[in-house]
Amino acid sequence: MKIEAFELERWQSVWENHVELNIAESGVEPLSVRELVENSGDLARVLDVRLGYPQTNGSEELRSRIAALYPDAKTENVLLTCGGAEANYVVTWGLVERGDEVIFMQPNYMQVAGLARSFGAEVKPWWLREELNWAPDANELARLVTPKTKIIAICNPSNPTGAVLSDSAMDAICAAAEKAGAWILADEVYRGAEFSGRTTASFYGRYKRTLCTAGLSKAYGLPGLRTGWVVGPAEMIEKLWGYHDYTSIGPTMLTDRIASLALAPERRAWLLERTRRILRENYPLVGDWLAGHADLFTHVKPSAGAIAWIGPRKNWNSASVAEALRARKGVLLVPGEQFAMPGYLRIGFGEGADKLRQALGRFDEWIAESADIAMARSR
Ligand SMILES: Cc1ncc(COP(=O)(O)O)c(C=O)c1O
Known part of the structure; x- marks a missing residue:
């Protein structure tokens, strides 16, 4: 049976372990087993x-x-x-x-x-x-x-x-x-x-x-x-x-x-609270960054999930943007083409805040260097 490529998973599988700043993920910072296994009784249940x-x-x-x-x-x-x-x-x-x-x-x-x-x-x-x-x-x-x-x-x-x-x-x-x-x-x-x-x-x-x-x-x-x-x-x-x-x-x-x-029940409540805390702490980094680029991007604040979906105000090729960010800046995000919406980009904000800040900083460098964007801005 012939299958079509699952582009999003291929993109992540191929690059996620080779880029410096991966902001293509849609979840939050994963826990270690140690963080999850609360007490020695639980540890014994795992080890046994x-x-x-x-x-x-x-x-x-x-x-x-x-x-x-x-x-x-x-x-x-x-x-x-x-x-x-x-x-x-x-x-x-x-x-x-x-x-x-x-x-x-x-x-x-x-x-x-x-x-x-x-x-x-x-x-x-x-x-x-x-x-x-x-x-x-x-x-x-x-x-x-x-x-x-x-x-x-x-x-x-x-x-x-x-x-x-x-x-x-x-x-x-x-x-x-x-x-x-x-x-x-x-x-x-x-x-x-x-x-x-x-x-x-x-x-x-x-x-x-x-x-x-x-x-x-x-x-x-x-x-x-x-x-x-x-x-x-x-x-x-x-x-x-x-x-x-x-x-x-x-x-x-x-x-x-x-x-x-x-x-x-208690562990579950703790996990969900942890996730929601990460979302609330990290989203403003992306939200503020997007507010500073309102001439380039459209965006609706998500109600759930560690993902910001951003649209283009200008006609650009988001697959090329994502590829340039990956190859030149070591930043992995997801181009809208992988969601059948060319022009859009998905940024994951659920992992470390420092990583996110650095990745957005490199995106800024790329915007400053990019002739396409400079032209789009001056129009
Ligand atoms: C909507 C949706 N469903 C399913 C999956 C796959 O999830 P899992 O990692 O649990 O297999 C993903 C992963 O990104 C997803 O976004």
Whole structure:
């Protein structure tokens, strides 16, 4: 089977370990195991893990902690996966048949769109609108839905805009899915990383054919654990478990145990508070920098996530900008082309403030040196 390149992941995989200042990440500074394992009792539970095969759909303890994050969910509603990425993979693989249509909220993390096309679906973009502060227009969704719609795939809170859907937008999505008999695939991996501290409502429990994917990579600062999950109707979770037998079989024993410690209620609250503190402390560095460049960039402050999505006031090629910053200044950020929105850039602000300051300083150097920008400014 031919696949299209997953450009964002390729760009990061190839360069993230070779640049000095990586501001392409969308999460917060990851924790060490030492920071996470609070006391000697927990440490013993980690060190005593026997490295056999894990329960492949996730241990009872971990699935019950995940289920507790969703209204009325039980362990049979949860499938543990290797990251949110595997969760999205098994859902898309499990649902899409050749000839189906998938409505895909955009801009978005392009995994589901790329996969759905390779499984033979037609992917129809449903665009978030900058003029609506990156909210979608529900009337457009109603026009996109047909009897062939198999999935409406959304990302809430959104990567890359950081916008959170309103209740009425969520209702409109459920109504559109109901009309077509479609599934909602709600990627909620940024849920919990809200500036306001108010956790975004889940799609779970709003509509019967909903599959929510999430994990510990973004809001919890634990991407290296590779812990994700799907939450949905028990029969569909059982079916997807069978698909998962063909992918990774399951995450590791250590992953399961450490993830379970991370989701113990107090630890979880502490992790989310840590993430929100990092967002609140670091965002002003980007926000102030952007305010100083209002002649070059458009920007709507994110409601969640450690990502600033910035648009061009001038007609420039953001892939070339990103490549020049990488090659000449050692700064890695994400060009909008990788979100099918040329001209835009995504800056991650969830890691060290010093790194962020330095990276923005180098961006300034590049702006000062760049003939294109000087011309754009003088126009
Ligand atoms: C919206 C979205 N979903 C899923 C993923 C993959 O997450 P994970 O690292 O948990 O596999 C990402 C990673 O950037 C993402 O942005």
